[in-house]
Structure formats: C-alpha cells, structure tokens
Amino acid sequence: xxxxxxxLIVAAILFCVGVFxxxxxxxxxxxxxxxxxxxxxxxxxxxxxxxxxxPDKMVGQAFAAFVFIVAAAETAVGxxxxxxxxxxxxxxxxxxxxxxxx
Amino acid sequence: xNVINDPFTWAGNLIAQWLSGFMPxxxxxxxxxxxxxxxxxxxxxxxxxxxxxxxxxxxARIQDRIGPNVAxxxxxLQPIADGVKALTKEDITxxxxxxxxYNTAPILSAAAxxxxxxxxxxxxGLIGADINIGIFYILAVGGLGIIAILMAGWSSNNKYALLGxxxxxxxxxxxxxxxxxxxxxxxxxxxxxxMITIVEKQPVWFILVxxxxxxIVLLSGMAEIGRSPFDLLDAESExxxxxxxxxxxxxFALFFLGEYVHAYAVSCMVAVLFLGGWSGPNIFGxxxxxxxxxxKSILVFNVMVWARGTLPRLRIDHLMxxxxxxxxxxxxxxxxxxxxxxxxxQAVGFAVGTxxxxxxxxAFNLAMIAVALAMVGATGRRAxxxxxxxxxxxxxxxEEEAHGVDAERAPVAxxxx
Amino acid sequence: xTTLQVMFFFFSLITVxxxxxxVIARNLFHAALGLIVSLAGVAALxxxxxxxxxxxxxxxxxxGAIAILIIFAVMLTRGVTGKNPVKDWWTYTITAIVCxxxxxxxxxTLFRFDWPQTAQAAVPADSIARLGKSLVDPSxxxxxxxxxxxxxxxxxxxxxxxARDKK
Amino acid sequence: MLxxxxxxxxxxxVAGALGVLPLVLAWMVRPAKPNPIKSSTYExxxxxxxxxxxxxxxxxxxxxxxxxxxxxxxxxLFPWAVAYxxxxxxxxxxxxxxxxxxxxxxxxAWRKGDLxxx
Numbered sequence: 001x002x003x004x005x006x007x008l009i010v011a012a013i014l015f016c017v018g019v020f021x022x023x024x025x026x027x028x029x030x031x032x033x034x035x036x037x038x039x040x041x042x043x044x045x046x047x048x049x050x051x052x053x054x055p056d057k058m059v060g061q062a063f064a065a066f067v068f069i070v071a072a073a074e075t076a077v078g079x080x081x082x083x084x085x086x087x088x089x090x091x092x093x094x095x096x097x098x099x100x101x102x
Numbered sequence: 103x104n105v106i107n108d109p110f111t112w113a114g115n116l117i118a119q120w121l122s123g124f125m126p127x128x129x130x131x132x133x134x135x136x137x138x139x140x141x142x143x144x145x146x147x148x149x150x151x152x153x154x155x156x157x158x159x160x161x162a163r164i165q166d167r168i169g170p171n172v173a174x175x176x177x178x179l180q181p182i183a184d185g186v187k188a189l190t191k192e193d194i195t196x197x198x199x200x201x202x203x204y205n206t207a208p209i210l211s212a213a214a215x216x217x218x219x220x221x222x223x224x225x226x227g228l229i230g231a232d233i234n235i236g237i238f239y240i241l242a243v244g245g246l247g248i249i250a251i252l253m254a255g256w257s258s259n260n261k262y263a264l265l266g267x268x269x270x271x272x273x274x275x276x277x278x279x280x281x282x283x284x285x286x287x288x289x290x291x292x293x294x295x296x297m298i299t300i301v302e303k304q305p306v307w308f309i310l311v312x313x314x315x316x317x318i319v320l321l322s323g324m325a326e327i328g329r330s331p332f333d334l335l336d337a338e339s340e341x342x343x344x345x346x347x348x349x350x351x352x353x354f355a356l357f358f359l360g361e362y363v364h365a366y367a368v369s370c371m372v373a374v375l376f377l378g379g380w381s382g383p384n385i386f387g388x389x390x391x392x393x394x395x396x397x398k399s400i401l402v403f404n405v406m407v408w409a410r411g412t413l414p415r416l417r418i419d420h421l422m423x424x425x426x427x428x429x430x431x432x433x434x435x436x437x438x439x440x441x442x443x444x445x446x447x448q449a450v451g452f453a454v455g456t457x458x459x460x461x462x463x464x465a466f467n468l469a470m471i472a473v474a475l476a477m478v479g480a481t482g483r484r485a486x487x488x489x490x491x492x493x494x495x496x497x498x499x500x501e502e503e504a505h506g507v508d509a510e511r512a513p514v515a516x517x518x519x
Numbered sequence: 520x521t522t523l524q525v526m527f528f529f530f531s532l533i534t535v536x537x538x539x540x541x542v543i544a545r546n547l548f549h550a551a552l553g554l555i556v557s558l559a560g561v562a563a564l565x566x567x568x569x570x571x572x573x574x575x576x577x578x579x580x581x582x583g584a585i586a587i588l589i590i591f592a593v594m595l596t597r598g599v600t601g602k603n604p605v606k607d608w609w610t611y612t613i614t615a616i617v618c619x620x621x622x623x624x625x626x627x628t629l630f631r632f633d634w635p636q637t638a639q640a641a642v643p644a645d646s647i648a649r650l651g652k653s654l655v656d657p658s659x660x661x662x663x664x665x666x667x668x669x670x671x672x673x674x675x676x677x678x679x680x681x682a683r684d685k686k
Numbered sequence: 687m688l689x690x691x692x693x694x695x696x697x698x699x700v701a702g703a704l705g706v707l708p709l710v711l712a713w714m715v716r717p718a719k720p721n722p723i724k725s726s727t728y729e730x731x732x733x734x735x736x737x738x739x740x741x742x743x744x745x746x747x748x749x750x751x752x753x754x755x756x757x758x759x760x761x762x763l764f765p766w767a768v769a770y771x772x773x774x775x776x777x778x779x780x781x782x783x784x785x786x787x788x789x790x791x792x793x794x795a796w797r798k799g800d801l802x803x804x
Contacts, residue, residue, distance in 0.1 A: 002527045004634040007564070010531040014538050014557075014627040020618040020626040021542030022610050023613055029547060029592050036585070037538045040561045043573075051568040052635050055642045058650045062660050063571055065650075065761050068580055069667045072758040073674035075585050076751050079592040080678030083747060135693050141698040147704060150770045163795075192719065197726060203552065209705035216701040221695050230697060231690035235575045238764055240724070242575045245583020250557060252590050256548055269747050271587065275753040278583075282760050284722070289767040295647065350664070352712035356705060419803035426792075426801040434789050441770075441778050446559060454771065523688075552750055566691045574691075576761045584757040588750050627762050641687070651769030654762055655777035663760060665780065668787040675755045675791045682744050682751070 007048035015041035151181035164411035191351035203257035206354035214246035215360040218367035225391035236297035253343040266344025277325035283433035284315040306460040309376040317378040323368040331413040367401040454501030624666030
C-alpha cells in the first residue's frame, strides 16, 4: 500500500506549483487556474487523511465536498469580475488593474 | 439452459480456465479485464454501425423512401461502405489550426462516448465494472465530450467553428441540469448509484413510478447528443455544421461515431433507469437477459429516430427557454414531489417497490404533468393574447371567441383549472 | 514496489506535470487543457484512495463545469491573452525560488511526523450513503450544508450581476 | 472497488486506442495532397480576414454560470439520494429547503432576464 506521506508530498508539490502560478502570472484567468491547483492540493490532502485515519467517518470527504462548492463559487465570481474588468478596461493583466492601489 | 441465458459468462469462464493453465491468477485477472474491455469497445463500434443503419432506414421509411439498399441485403453493409469511404478521404488540416489540440479532439469525443459502456449492465453479471457510482460516472464522462467540442471549436481557428462550439456548449450544459436532477430522483428511489442495483430495484419499472423523470431524461438525453430536434450544434443551414466544420475524412467520422455511440449509450441508460434493464418474462426458464436489454435499448433508440424524422429543428432561443423555464423548474419540482409522494405512500403503509406504492407515485406524477401543462397553457394563452391585443387594439370582441377556441384545443389545461 | 505504488507514481506524475504546464504555458487555452489533465490526475488519485464518489465528482464538477467556465472566460477575454502572459524572467526566477523554498518548508514540516504507512480500516461499503447521511445530520454538517446553498445562490446573483451587460 | 477502477482505467486505454486506430489506418490509406487554398479556413467564398476571435456575447458565460451552480449541487444531491431511504423526515425536509434556496437562484436569473437568449 502507498504510505500516507506520499500523498502529502504530491499535494505539497501541487500546492507549490499553484502558488507559482498565482505569483508569476499576470493574466487574471491564469491566476485563477493557479488557485484551482492549490484548492485541489488541499482536497488531495483531505481525502488522503480521510482514507488513512478515519475511513468510517466521512469528515474528510464532506469537507472536500464543501471545498468543491467554495471553489465553484470562487471561480464563478472571480471570472465574472475578470470579464467585467475586461469589458471596461480591455485588459486582464492584473498589473494594469491597480485603481485601488493608491 | 444456463448457456443460453448467459453465454458470455460461460465463455468468459472457459477462457479464464484455459488461461489459468499457464498463467498466475493475477495475469488471468488482467487478461480477462483487457478482454472484457476489448469486447465492450468493439461492441460499441459495432453498435455504431447498427445505429447508423437503423436510423437511415427509419428516417427513410418516415419520409417514404427505401433508404440504403444497394450494399448487401437490405443495405446492411452500408455502414462498412461508409467506413471505407471515410478511410480513403483526404484529411485536411487548416493552416492556422492548433494541430495538437485539433487532432486530439475527435479521439476524445469518440472515447468519451465509448467510456459510458463500462458501466452499462447487459445482464445480471454482465457488466464491465459494477462501481458503486455507476450512473454518476456516466454523468461525469459526459463532461469529457463537452471538453472535446470546445477543443475542436477552438483549435480549428474558424469563426463558425468557435461560434458553433459556444452554442453547443451553452446548449449541452443547460440540458445537463434537468438531466442530472431527474436522474437524482431515480437514485433516490433505488437507494444506490450502481447500475446493477438500480435494475434490481425495479420490480415495477420506474417509467410507471417516475414518468416525469423518464420524459425529462429522454428529452435532455436527446438534447445532450445533439439530435434533431435539438441539433443546433450542427445546424447546417445556420452555422454550417458548427464545431466540426473543418474536420474531414476519418476525423469527422470519429465525431460522427461519438455522436451515435453516445446516442446508443443514452438509449441504454434510459432502458436501465426506467425500463427495468435486462428484466423480462421468464419463459420456461429461458430469461435471455441480454436479449431483453438489447430489445429495450433499440426501442428507445427508435423513439429518438422517430422524433428526428418528424419534428423540425427548434430555434435556439426557444430551445434554451424550453430548458430553463420548463424542464429545470419541472425537474426541481419533480424531486420534491417524488420525495413527498414516496413518504406519503410509505406512511399509508405501502412498501417501496410494490404496486400500490407505484400507483400512488404514478398518480402524483400525472397530477404534476397536468399542473405543468396547465401552467404552460395559461402562460401561452396570456402571451398570445398580449400579442393579439398589441396587433389590433380594438379586438376586444374576439377575446371571448379566442378563449373558446383555446379551451377546445387545450382540454387538459382547462380541466385542471 | 507494488502495482498500487506504480499507479500512484504514474497519476502523481500526470497531476504535477499538468499543473506545471498550466502555470508555464504561454497560450491560455493550452494552460486550461493542462489544468484539465491535472484535475483528471487528481480524480485518479481519489480513485486510488477509494473515494469513488469524489473521483467522479471531480470529473463531473471540476472538469465538466468549472473547467468549462474557465475556458469560456479564456475565450471571452482573448485578444489580450496572447501578449506577455508571464512577467519578465527576473520575477519568474525569484518566484520559482520562493516556491521551492515554500516546498522545502512544507516537506520538512511533513517529515517531522510519523505518518501511518497503511490505512487503519477498510472503506465501509456504504460510504456514499454515510456521506449523504452526515451531510444532513443535525449533529454534523447540516449547517454548512444549508450555508453552502446560500453561498451558491449569492455567488450566482453576484456574478450574474457583475457579468451582465449593462446598457 | 480498486479492481473496478482498474477496469475503467483499462477501458479508457482501449477506448483511446479504438479512437486512434482508425486515424492510423486512414493515415496509411488516404491520399495527402495539401495545397494552400485547400487548407485555408472554410468560412465563405472570400478570404478570411482577422483571426477567429470576434468578440462573443457574455450571455454564454451567464448560462455557464447558472449551470455551474446547479451542477455543483449534485455533489450534495447524489449522496443524499443514495441515503434517502434511511433518512428521517427531517433530513428530507433539509434537502427540500436546499432545493428551494437553489430555486431562488433560478427565479432571480429568470426575473433579471439572464435566461433570455438575445
């Protein structure tokens, strides 16, 4: 059987890849994709813990389901914002959307 | 007798026995799995040919033609001739296409449709894999087909392809909502998502227990395959074939294959969910489950052919309105009504799966249909009256008359008032 | 090395490679496809963990709904996505180093604990029914469950309001 | 359970192979005489200008949005449906409430005209 730590390592790598996407990308849609990767890494952890620690209680799975919901809501609102910004300013580059910065 | 009832298991056991003579048990398991997968895949391909033949014959009969009749007896070899033709056609890739994505899209489209067959039960033990999420797996795999369409539309670098892909995806995802919600009603009563269990929980076929779900699943299933009257995805006359406009030769054939395999998969799904799957009368110990299943699924497919042959294509705004303003509210109401009716019937003392229980469910469903039709009728009448009064403001006198005609035309609507 | 472990390596490789492609690809549509591959890999990992329902939900919801939403947004905001999707190589390197450091921190923390090598118990046969029961159990998750529906409605209203054409 | 998923993995490979096989066959058999006119974009008689990127309506996105909200509820709906026969009446009412709240989303989109195809 695969040790639990392997799953955690994969999740950690995936999470860091997501963080890299969020930080290195300028395109807002690409940043959202990075966030999706991070959320997935979290979910892998949750499900792995569920399987290895308490498979008869559904805590991990239920929590993962809630993460799904939150991810969907976040994507929907985030993309709507991006589309709205794109329509008004003709850009999805986060460096150019800095009206509230100063 | 057992051999006739289930020749596939019998043959499988024979092969497994033969294999175990010179293989470790793990090897036998893996080989059997590969064999099963291969048989299922080839079955899907063969069914693709059968389906095209049935459809062409059926449509031809509806249109008072003969249909394919040159290649082989009754034109039975026509699909093979088509295949040879597709093989020898030149394959054109547009200059600006995104080649990698462009070439993957048809493969994904065909594979996604075939994947459904992994969980279709053709008989009591005759299933690829009886996973405990069977029906949900089918819904999940359906999403891959949508991705394939987006890939095709995007990579062709063609305005029509992209516009077509957008429209198709808008249609497909919209119809997925009532599809999923109605299937949830079936899962509720079966208490499982495993396809085998769903069949076993149907001493009374679910088409009698959940007629509303059955109708919605069939309609939205037809819309998801993009068959007429929901065939806006390749509305030739409007957006010249939609997402697969640039595809030619075998790649186009793969899209075509995906469509028909998916059509048969939906027929199988309806047969499993609502028509009791493989169950049939037991004639002197001769149950032949696979045959019953085959007959049922072909019958469902014929209903689709019938609809295609007789109904005109819907306009896209009507299509979307029909989904969001009729099917989705109805399927939401369906869930609540089914739960209420089931609890009521159980409170009265009818056990789940018995005839009295089914009759209660049927009564509730019929009432729901009546109310829904009455509401649609009333809305339609109001809209018509609004346009009429706008067209001729002094037409007050015709009001009564028009209403009288309507009442005759829609007896259900008036009866429910 | 058991079969299970080989499968695990294979699917983790797919997941991570898809993720890397997502964050590197210049073409945003390709990035979205990379994301889909990565999500499919995660679904396979769920299947390995015997969370069958979540595996299917991952495909049905993440690939079948969220990824489609993202691709729609990519298509709707195109015209700008071709240009310079990443920052200059300097920021790129710095970010990469920061992420590697983060990974090192995560891994060192991870190895401080003695994680179980095998699962404590088998997955119950009725795990999906258990999940359904716990979602509507008043002593468990019924509150987050109902709040989730409110969250979804709020998200829909908000995003439909933001995205709508205001003429 | 894992065996069943192994089968699905194998079937995935087989289905992919059955998709690739005809393409390979066709690649061996078919003629290939491309020329610039033939492989130009098939749009209309005159030459295509611009790329495929005309601006599309946001309406498509709004449809996808409503779909996502309703699709995501399946992750709760299906486990609940599986457990339905074992649930007390109270738990059933909770799901009814859930459905009603989501129906509120539908009503909102309907009233605001998001469901009109324009």
